[in-house]
Amino acid sequence: MPRSKAAQGTVANGITAIYNFGDSLSDTGNLLREGDASGVLQYTTGLPYGSTIGGATGRCSDGYLMIDFLAKDLGLPLLNPYLNKDADLKHGANFAVAGATALDAVALARRGVVVPHTSSSLGVQLEWFKEFMSANNTKSSQEIREKLAQSLVMVGEIGGNDYNYAFQANKPLAGGERNLYNFGRMVTGAARELLDMGATRLVIPGNFPLGCVPSYLSAANEKDPAAYDSNGCLIGLNLFAQMHNVLLQEQIRELRARRTRPPPSPTPTTFTRTCRCSGTPARPGSTRGA
Numbered sequence: 524m525p526r527s528k529a530a531q532g533t534v535a536n537g538i539t540a541i542y543n544f545g546d547s548l549s550d551t552g553n554l555l556r557e558g559d560a561s562g563v564l565q566y567t568t569g570l571p572y573g574s575t576i577g578g579a580t581g582r583c584s585d586g587y588l589m590i591d592f593l594a595k596d597l598g599l600p601l602l603n604p605y606l607n608k609d610a611d612l613k614h615g616a617n618f619a620v621a622g623a624t625a626l627d628a629v630a631l632a633r634r635g636v637v638v639p640h641t642s643s644s645l646g647v648q649l650e651w652f653k654e655f656m657s658a659n660n661t662k663s664s665q666e667i668r669e670k671l672a673q674s675l676v677m678v679g680e681i682g683g684n685d686y687n688y689a690f691q692a693n694k695p696l697a698g699g700e701r702n703l704y705n706f707g708r709m710v711t712g713a714a715r716e717l718l719d720m721g722a723t724r725l726v727i728p729g730n731f732p733l734g735c736v737p738s739y740l741s742a743a744n745e746k747d748p749a750a751y752d753s754n755g756c757l758i759g760l761n762l763f764a765q766m767h768n769v770l771l772q773e774q775i776r777e778l779r780a781r782r783t784r785p786p787p788s789p790t791p792t793t794f795t796r797t798c799r800c801s802g803t804p805a806r807p808g809s810t811r812g813a
Contacts (some may be wrong), residue, residue, distance in 0.1 A: 537612060541675045543590050544676075544681060545619035567583050581621070600614050626644065628707060636691075637692065638684075645783060656670070667721055669723045671723065674724070675726070708768070709733060714727055734758060736760075
């Protein structure tokens with residue numbers, strides 16, 4: 524088997540590691556190691572999950588995930604889950620946990636929402652990352668900055684489960700737009716901490732069109748044809764996801780603006796990409812800024 528570019532000493536765009544935070548869209552085995560898989564997630568521990576890559580790994584897929592293809596494209600090894608203590612983490616680590624939320628379980632409980640699968644929210648994942656960076660033979664904040672200067676940091680997608688659990692329990696989120704704003708703040712707040720630690724290339728994905736998700740379509744069982752767009756997706760849920768992404772983009776612009784003002788000392792260049800959610804999933808797009 525040919526060695527990866529990283530193993531050969533060559534890397535793409537100077538990126539030698541990836542650090543990923545998220546949920547089931549990018550978990551490569553952390554929930555499996557937590558041992559808390561329940562409900563629909565319990566089935567990710569066996570076939571047909573992983574059937575095209577030699578067996579179940581904890582990925583919520585029969586094969587690779589987007590984060591895997593990204594690592595391959597950058598010439599890096601596939602990201603190992605942080606909770607696999609025997610894994611090689613020299614080229615990054617995956618802190619994502621299937622079922623994870625942006626807000627922690629206590630904050631969601633105050634909104635009447637129960638988190639059924641894991642308590643490893645974005646805040647917990649961020650603490651894991653800090654422990655990992657400090658324990659990994661790193662003696663100073665400057666060494667951490669030097670490591671992160673050669674890394675790609677993925678903050679999400681995360682936050683979708685905050686909505687999923689509320690919708691599944693038929694618990695409308697009181698506060699409407701304010702809650703959307705708070706969920707986005709958790710994501711950009713984590714991004715701010717990572718940038719302060721020295722991250723120079725940071726990606727914040729948005730949410731996808733919820734109204735096109737088969738489980739939502741099945742659960743809604745909406746009979747009114749006017750509730751669907753031309754692609755057969757639920758208009759209301761897609762507008763909700765679009766509002767999430769619009770607010771997230773606003774918060775990213777605020778974060779970028781604060782970091783591009785003349786600082787007292789050099790600050791890292793930031794790169795963000797936010798997915799644009801629309802009612803036309805056949806034509807996905809993104810908004811890119813630097």
